[in-house]
Amino acid sequence: MELYEDAxxxxxEFIGWLSETVSSDTSLIVHSDHGxxxxxxxHGEWGHQGTFFEENVHVPLVVRDADASDEITGPxxxxxxxxxxxxxxxxxxxxxxxxxxxxxxxxxxxxxxAVRTTERKYxxxxxxxxxxxxxxxxxxxxxxxxxxxxxxxxxxxxxxxxSRLSHExxxxxxxxxxxxxxxxxxx
Numbered sequence: 492m493e494l495y496e497d498a499x500x501x502x503x504e505f506i507g508w509l510s511e512t513v514s515s516d517t518s519l520i521v522h523s524d525h526g527x528x529x530x531x532x533x534h535g536e537w538g539h540q541g542t543f544f545e546e547n548v549h550v551p552l553v554v555r556d557a558d559a560s561d562e563i564t565g566p567x568x569x570x571x572x573x574x575x576x577x578x579x580x581x582x583x584x585x586x587x588x589x590x591x592x593x594x595x596x597x598x599x600x601x602x603x604x605a606v607r608t609t610e611r612k613y614x615x616x617x618x619x620x621x622x623x624x625x626x627x628x629x630x631x632x633x634x635x636x637x638x639x640x641x642x643x644x645x646x647x648x649x650x651x652x653x654s655r656l657s658h659e660x661x662x663x664x665x666x667x668x669x670x671x672x673x674x675x676x677x678x
Contacts, residue, residue: 492529506553516557518579522569523550543596543605543614545630556584565590565609595655604655606648613648617656625649 506521513519526547528536539547552567556579563586571589578584596605605614607630615625627645 495527495529510555518557518584519553519555520572520575521551521553522572524569526550543598543603543607543612548596548605548607554579554584554586558582559584559586561586563587563590565592566594566607567591568594593651595651597655604652606651608644611644613645613652615648615652617652 506519510519525539526545526549527539528542528544528546530537536542536544536547550569552569552572554575567589568591571591575584575589578588593606593608596607597603602617603614604617605612607613610630612628612630613625614628625645625648627648
């Protein structure tokens with residue numbers, strides 16, 4: 492744990508040094524793709540085993556742009572980084588434009604999906620058609636506290652997951668059709 496905290500401190504110092512060293516009109520984007528679990532301290536999980544506990548998914552995203560400044564508290568998906576870069580290049584970057592009502596995360600081993608807001612997270616195992624055995628978590632002090640699935644959030648999360656799974660199935664169908672057309676045109 493001390494080595495990990497030392498690594499975080501080193502990264503913070505490096506970001507500080509980088510911010511002071513490069514020109515103030517240079518935009519910087521720094522992020523992490525995952526955190527780490529520390530066994531007994533974090534749900535019994537070591538490393539980043541493809542789970543959606545906060546120690547794995549609540550990661551830093553720092554954007555420095557000379558023309559905009561704000562701190563946001565809502566979730567931001569790392570898939571927004573492309574849009575952030577484009578908005579900086581177009582000189583219309585506003586940090587609040589990239590804050591979301593919810594983010595969606597997916598692992599493929601085991602096949603899990605999660606919907607997360609600032610206050611809640613719904614985490615479920617999925618097959619190719621639907622979500623099953625979902626658990627809702629209340630996020631308090633950046634920790635996961637399991638709760639019963641009694642809120643409207645569970646229903647909304649299931650709808651979001653269903654929509655995502657339908658989207659993924661459609662992508663696979665289009666890829667299959669494109670492959671068939673491509674193969675027949677070569678004959």
